[in-house]
Amino acid sequence: xxxxxxxxxxxxxxxxxxxxxLQATLDLLAEFGYQGLxxxxxxxRAGVGKATIYRRYNSKxxxxxxxxxxxxxxxxxxxxxxxxxxxxxxxxxxxxLDLSPLGRQTIAMIxxxxxxxxxxxxxxxxxxxxxxxxxxxxxxKRAKARGxxxxxxxxxxxxxxxxxxxxxxxxFQPETEEIKSYMRRALDFLLQGVTxxxxx
Amino acid sequence: xxxxxxxxxxxxxxxxxxxxxLQATLDLLAEFGYQGLxxxxxxxRAGVGKATIYRRYNSKxxxxxxxxxxxxxxxxxxxxxxxxxxxxxxxxxxxxLDLSPLGRQTIAMIxxxxxxxxxxxxxxxxxxxxxxxxxxxxxxKRAKARGxxxxxxxxxxxxxxxxxxxxxxxxFQPETEEIKSYMRRALDFLLQGVTxxxxx
Amino acid sequence: xxxxxxxxxxxxxxxxxxxxxLQATLDLLAEFGYQGLxxxxxxxRAGVGKATIYRRYNSKxxxxxxxxxxxxxxxxxxxxxxxxxxxxxxxxxxxxLDLSPLGRQTIAMIxxxxxxxxxxxxxxxxxxxxxxxxxxxxxxKRAKARGxxxxxxxxxxxxxxxxxxxxxxxxFQPETEEIKSYMRRALDFLLQGVTxxxxx
Amino acid sequence: xxxxxxxxxxxxxxxxxxxxxLQATLDLLAEFGYQGLxxxxxxxRAGVGKATIYRRYNSKxxxxxxxxxxxxxxxxxxxxxxxxxxxxxxxxxxxxLDLSPLGRQTIAMIxxxxxxxxxxxxxxxxxxxxxxxxxxxxxxKRAKARGxxxxxxxxxxxxxxxxxxxxxxxxFQPETEEIKSYMRRALDFLLQGVTxxxxx
DNA sequence: ACGTAACCGAGACGGTACGTCAGGTCTTATC
DNA sequence: GATAAGACCTGACGTACCGTCTCGGTTACGT
Numbered sequence: 001x002x003x004x005x006x007x008x009x010x011x012x013x014x015x016x017x018x019x020x021x022l023q024a025t026l027d028l029l030a031e032f033g034y035q036g037l038x039x040x041x042x043x044x045r046a047g048v049g050k051a052t053i054y055r056r057y058n059s060k061x062x063x064x065x066x067x068x069x070x071x072x073x074x075x076x077x078x079x080x081x082x083x084x085x086x087x088x089x090x091x092x093x094x095x096x097l098d099l100s101p102l103g104r105q106t107i108a109m110i111x112x113x114x115x116x117x118x119x120x121x122x123x124x125x126x127x128x129x130x131x132x133x134x135x136x137x138x139x140x141k142r143a144k145a146r147g148x149x150x151x152x153x154x155x156x157x158x159x160x161x162x163x164x165x166x167x168x169x170x171x172f173q174p175e176t177e178e179i180k181s182y183m184r185r186a187l188d189f190l191l192q193g194v195t196x197x198x199x200x
Numbered sequence: 201x202x203x204x205x206x207x208x209x210x211x212x213x214x215x216x217x218x219x220x221x222l223q224a225t226l227d228l229l230a231e232f233g234y235q236g237l238x239x240x241x242x243x244x245r246a247g248v249g250k251a252t253i254y255r256r257y258n259s260k261x262x263x264x265x266x267x268x269x270x271x272x273x274x275x276x277x278x279x280x281x282x283x284x285x286x287x288x289x290x291x292x293x294x295x296x297l298d299l300s301p302l303g304r305q306t307i308a309m310i311x312x313x314x315x316x317x318x319x320x321x322x323x324x325x326x327x328x329x330x331x332x333x334x335x336x337x338x339x340x341k342r343a344k345a346r347g348x349x350x351x352x353x354x355x356x357x358x359x360x361x362x363x364x365x366x367x368x369x370x371x372f373q374p375e376t377e378e379i380k381s382y383m384r385r386a387l388d389f390l391l392q393g394v395t396x397x398x399x400x
Numbered sequence: 401x402x403x404x405x406x407x408x409x410x411x412x413x414x415x416x417x418x419x420x421x422l423q424a425t426l427d428l429l430a431e432f433g434y435q436g437l438x439x440x441x442x443x444x445r446a447g448v449g450k451a452t453i454y455r456r457y458n459s460k461x462x463x464x465x466x467x468x469x470x471x472x473x474x475x476x477x478x479x480x481x482x483x484x485x486x487x488x489x490x491x492x493x494x495x496x497l498d499l500s501p502l503g504r505q506t507i508a509m510i511x512x513x514x515x516x517x518x519x520x521x522x523x524x525x526x527x528x529x530x531x532x533x534x535x536x537x538x539x540x541k542r543a544k545a546r547g548x549x550x551x552x553x554x555x556x557x558x559x560x561x562x563x564x565x566x567x568x569x570x571x572f573q574p575e576t577e578e579i580k581s582y583m584r585r586a587l588d589f590l591l592q593g594v595t596x597x598x599x600x
Numbered sequence: 601x602x603x604x605x606x607x608x609x610x611x612x613x614x615x616x617x618x619x620x621x622l623q624a625t626l627d628l629l630a631e632f633g634y635q636g637l638x639x640x641x642x643x644x645r646a647g648v649g650k651a652t653i654y655r656r657y658n659s660k661x662x663x664x665x666x667x668x669x670x671x672x673x674x675x676x677x678x679x680x681x682x683x684x685x686x687x688x689x690x691x692x693x694x695x696x697l698d699l700s701p702l703g704r705q706t707i708a709m710i711x712x713x714x715x716x717x718x719x720x721x722x723x724x725x726x727x728x729x730x731x732x733x734x735x736x737x738x739x740x741k742r743a744k745a746r747g748x749x750x751x752x753x754x755x756x757x758x759x760x761x762x763x764x765x766x767x768x769x770x771x772f773q774p775e776t777e778e779i780k781s782y783m784r785r786a787l788d789f790l791l792q793g794v795t796x797x798x799x800x
Numbered sequence: 801a802c803g804t805a806a807c808c809g810a811g812a813c814g815g816t817a818c819g820t821c822a823g824g825t826c827t828t829a830t831c
Numbered sequence: 832g833a834t835a836a837g838a839c840c841t842g843a844c845g846t847a848c849c850g851t852c853t854c855g856g857t858t859a860c861g862t
Binding site: 208209210211212213214217243247248249250251252255 | 812
């Protein structure tokens with residue numbers, strides 16, 4: 001179905017151009033936010049014609065989507081042998097990722113776009129929700145196998161509650177450190193009845 | 201010191217016009233969403249000159265802000281004598297309010313705008329977060345007094361978790377009914393360990 | 401037919417206001433020309449409401465017409481006893497009148513408006529053409545009586561030729577002094593064959 | 601010095617569009633006059649975006665200038681061998697050109713615009729005054745060579761006097777035929793003393 | 801003397817056109 | 832055939848005035 005090494009006739013699309021477009025997009029995004037981000041400016045910044053962009057993406061949103069998608073690093077799922085140290089690790093990673101300046105900007109924008117363009121909801125779902133749900137699922141499964149956790153806890157629910165709280169915090173709480181501790185407190189609360197937490 | 205009946209000179213601003221503008225804004229918002237909401241269309245729909253809008257609001261955002269602020273109905277805090285029926289009632293009210301077509305659109309837009317315009321974060325905070333936190337606080341206090349609930353539960357935390365989840369669901373879950381049942385499940389989970397739930 | 405002292409009931413229109421409006425109109429006309437002359441600016445300058453202007457005039461043109469008509473000083477027809485000193489005097493008066501900044505602006509504007517608004521053509525005719533023709537007619541008649549001039553010269557033709565030239569010069573010749581000397585030369589040429597010019 | 605086949609990069613400006621704009625301008629001008637001539641209407645009539653017009657012209661005046669400039673036919677200088685038949689011919693041409701309905705409109709507008717926008721004075725000067733002065737100059741030079749005319753007559757002065765009279769007549773005299781005969785009479789008068797007019 | 805009718809300032813009102821800007825499509829010449 | 836450049840149509844932007852319409856307040860007559 002898909003041709004693997006089929007090369008179409010004519011000049012191939014330049015990889016440098018591709019990169020330049022994405023980089024320019026991210027630069028301008030970081031500098032001016034989603035508002036004040038024009039295709040015209042991206043083209044100028046990348047030293048590229050507008051048509052070259054439209055040949056690759058059908059809309060501004062698609063372009064931004066790919067720019068974010070390519071740029072966003074992945075979570076690695078820890079396996080320390082203990083539920084709480086695993087969670088600690090995930091919590092640390094997520095905080096680093098999401099609460100950095102660029103991270104906050106990005107999430108805010110994903111949210112913003114998801115609320116208007118359905119296609120973004122999907123991207124977000126794939127790149128953000130699923131990995132976290134998967135991480136939670138794996139960590140919880142291991143914890144259940146170790147008997148650290150009640151077997152009927154729904155990892156997705158926990159994960160969604162935490163993610164929702166994160167969103168809300170990112171939008172409405174400017175203090176990063178407060179978000180971290182509030183999230184931490186929420187996690188403790190959510191798991192208090194269903195796990196055997198070690199005495200700290 | 202305070203002038204009670206001070207009236208500026210010149211023709212006073214028409215209240216009908218004011219209302220027409222806000223109504224037109226809400227109508228078009230419900231119909232086309234935030235994108236595709238132009239001042240020109242609002243003016244045309246309201247049967248009003250553009251200048252009349254710009255005389256009142258300096259930007260589209262300001263206008264939308266007031267439209268939402270003026271329109272949004274308030275929650276009434278129930279007092280049925282039982283924690284769970286109270287929650288049932290609040291849950292029903294919130295669902296009706298937030299998950300109606302206009303409600304979803306409005307929330308999505310507030311979220312979207314809050315990420316870029318601080319003023320919107322405030323509106324959301326005042327019109328959404330505070331009332332819900334207050335409702336939760338009162339209901340929980342009564343429940344604690346009745347001994348239905350552990351006294352050290354933080355109502356704000358519960359409320360924020362639920363709000364965050366709602367929020368996330370509205371953005372990424374198109375099925376209204378599924379959101380309702382998922383929210384219901386989340387509430388059960390959150391309160392399972394801290395209350396004496398009646399057998400259903 | 402006309403009632404002389406009939407006064408309608410109610411407060412009579414203020415004369416000061418009337419004057420202030422006309423003066424403001426002339427001021428702004430001299431300062432900004434016909435373009436850039438807005439009713440709003442006139443009202444502001446005169447310290448008057450717009451309605452007060454529209455109560456008196458149905459259009460900007462009507463207002464300007466009256467402003468000019470009321471303001472324009474008249475030529476006085478000299479009688480020095482000699483054709484050439486009479487002409488000298490008329491020439492001097494007209495130059496002073498027409499080539500002052502306000503004079504140039506006014507003429508330019510009348511010309512400009514005359515092409516579209518018939519009413520302005522009439523103003524020009526009454527305020528510019530007729531007085532000059534009359535002056536020329538009287539001066540020439542006296543000159544003919546004195547035998548200084550051939551009796552079959554048409555004063556209107558001379559006058560119209562001079563007026564047309566002035567007209568053209570005002571539009572296309574910025575240098576006031578050059579206009580004066582060119583007009584002078586034209587006058588000499590026009591009368592050379594039909595008068596006995598004194599040796600200068 | 602001059603690049604013959606220099607072509608700037610990018611899509612070249614469309615000639616059809618150019619023509620359509622100018623044609624629409626002239627059409628609307630003839631239909632509604634200078635007042636009531638909006639860029640928006642021109643754009644709509646030409647089937648063109650407003651930006652496309654503003655890319656070419658910085659103002660309505662510039663556009664009108666070019667529309668007129670491109671449209672206005674030139675005089676041809678006759679050479680019949682006789683001053684009076686030459687003048688006859690020029691007179692006929694000018695009458696046909698200037699006193700046609702479009703001609704009157706155009707001249708009125710040139711005058712109108714020249715009085716407010718200096719740039720128009722220049723256009724008029726180049727397209728209107730200079731050609732006529734040149735024609736007069738050539739015809740008179742030939743006449744002087746033939747001995748039909750006194751050698752010290754200034755052709756520019758004659759020409760300007762006639763032009764000025766034409767202007768004045770066009771603005772204030774609605775009857776075309778009367779203008780023609782009056783102009784004819786003026787010409788006779790101007791040249792009576794300086795030429796040997798053939799007996800008619 | 802006092803009511804009332806027309807005046808006055810201020811400025812809001814529905815409009816029209818302005819000149820600008822960006823979006824997304826197209827047409828060149830060049831690589 | 833992809834690219835850089837940039838012209839093209841579309842449509843919304845925010846501004847400036849237009850001419851009309853309320854407002855609250857002020858004269859000056861006519862009873």
